[in-house]
Every structure is written in C-alpha cells, then in structure tokens.
Amino acid sequence: AGDHIYSWRQAYFYSHHGIYVGEEKVIHFTKGLDKETVSSQYTFSSCPCKSFDDPCPRCGYYSRSHGVLCSCLDCFLSGGDIYLFKYAVDRVYFVVQARGGTCTLASSDPPESVLHRAYYLLENGFGDYNLFRNNCEDFAIYCKTELRVQTSAGRSGQAASFMAATSTIDSLSLQFSKLFRSGTRDTSIRGLGTLGCKMLYTYSSNRLASDIGVRRDVARVPVEKLIVRTRIEHKEKEALNNRTETRTTSMLASDIGDRHDVAKVPVEKPIVRNRIEPEEEEASNEM
DSSP states (O other), X not given: OOEEEEEEETTTTEEEEEEEEETTEEEEEEOOOOTTOSXXXXXXXXXXXXXXXXOOTTTOOOTTOOEEEEEEHHHHHTTSOOEEOXXXXXXXXXXXXXXXXXXXXXXXXXHHHHHHHHHHHHHHOOOOOBTXXXXXXXXXXXXHHOEEESSSSOOOXXXXXXXXXXXXXXXXXXXXXXXXXXXXXXXXHHHHHHHHHHHHHHHHHHHHHHOXXXXXXXXXXOHHHHHHHHHHHHHHHHHHHHHHHHHHHHHHHTSTTTOSXXXXXXXXXXXXXXXXXXXXXXXXXXX
C-alpha cells in the first residue's frame, strides 16, 4: 500500500494516476466525464469503459463522478495495464524516458505518510481539476512527496512533456525551413541530423528542468495547511467571479438597448429642441 500507480489511456495518449491503498482500492483525482460533450472523453482523467449511468457494483464508482475518489482497482485501470511510477531515479534514467509522467528525481515519503495524505484529501478534496496545472499526477506526486510548486499550481510530468515538446518545436521549426532552403542535399542531410540531436537535447533538458525533484520553486506543504490554502483560494476565486458578474451586469444595464429611459426621437425634434433650449437658458439668465 502507498504505491503510486498509473495506467495509459486513449492509445497511450496520456495516463491516469492514483495511490494504491490496499485491498484492491485506489484513491485518485479525476475530472469525471461530461455526458453531453464528446470532447470531454479526450480531456477528462478517468476514461472509464463502463456506461455513463451504471455505477460499479463493487465500489460504486460512477463515470461522471469528479474530485478525489476511492474506487476498485478494475475501475481505476479501466481495462488498461498497471504501471509503477518510480521515485528517486537518477538524471540519466529520467532523460532517456521518451514520455513524461513515469518517474521523478524526487524521493518518496514512507507509506504511512502517503496514505495519511491520500485519505485526508479523499475527505477534503484537492481543489479544482485542471488538465495542465492540477491533475491526477499532481495529486499522486503530492501524496508521495508533500511537495507543491509555490509559484503556481503543480505541473505534472505529462504536462511538462507537452510544454517541452511545444517549446522545442517552436524554437526549431524556423531552423528546419532555413536548412532545406539553403545548401546542397548532402549539407541538408548532415544539418538535419545535427538539428535532430539538438531537438532531442532541448526536449530532454526542458523536461528535466520542470521535474519537481529539480525545481527550486517547490516546498513541503503539510496536507492540513494545503487544504486551508485551497479553501482560501477557492473563496477568492468566487469573490472575483462575483465582482466580474456584477460588473458585466452593470455594463449591460447601461447599454442603450436595455435601458428603459430611452425613446425614439425623429430627427426634426432634436433640431427644434436644440433651438428652444438656448432661448430658455437666456431667459433664465435674464431672470
């Protein structure tokens, strides 16, 4: 018990993570499935193979449930294979992994501490789910290490890999086009090989720099303190949304299309009114 496990989803497009707590049970953090939107099947975390409206007879897991949940191992795996997330790996092992979300340089805490955090978050939640900043991998890594990124919400290995790949492609795409527009064929081939090596190095370096075991903007945050902070942030977010909604309502109320103190005035009337108002003002001044 206390192991960080994961299973690949959507033809190895991404993986779902959780903490194995024993007795074929897993505590994990999920967005849940929105039955009304097809796109949610590719962006939510659990991707259960069961139907929308049939809860699991063993654990009661429901496909549209969201937040921190405890389900049976079969529901967590959803037909996929089980993998063990590795901690305290060396830099060479980390860099040679083609995909993120499989290991970290950070060390794991003892199983009893991991289980305490997992069960505490099961009762109190882990904040709002965000695919890139607060997802199932962030949840599992926090349970194992008590580490949180201080500058923003956490960035999981999968999200770091995506960002690293995007950054690498953006920085090297222009170099590819320049390479093929200039030089001979042999020069282009040699340059292509060099550029490929450079791309691999850049991608691996960006992944390594984003790992929670290397970053300097991380700190240990006790789970009780994390919950207090999460609740404060949630209240601040609600207050901001309320202010934004009030401001929007005020703007709409002042729009000429919604006001009740407006009327259509033929063009001749404003001209007559403009002539009368100066005369009335002069008369008032004379009095």
